[in-house]
Amino acid sequence: MTPRQFYAKWGVTHEEIAFICSRSNSTVRGWFKRDKSRRFPTAVDLRHLAVMDFLLEHFEEIPGELRSRLCPPSQS
Template structure:
């Protein structure tokens, strides 16, 4: 899942995306830039966002203690 798709779908901040992907805030801001200074997320970044998307989509099926950890990851 691309950072733009994740951002739009889950209404998260750039800082939260940075935490999910273990990247700096400036790196994530670079993903959203247009033009010459734009940066591209790595395959692992896309995988992390896709995995977090899947987990959030199925949050009700996940045991409560794991739900708490997921919510901490994006708060």
């Protein structure tokens, strides 16, 4: 899934996309540029967004035990 598709579908910020893909904010901003300095996401970045899209689409269908492994409660 492309960053533009993910952004449009989920209404997330560039910072949240950066977090999902383990990239810097400036790298993600570069993905959204339309000039010659535009950057392009790697296949790994596209996969991270596709996996996150799947998880968000099917979150309630994921068994509780698996969900807690995927998204452990924060330790505050």
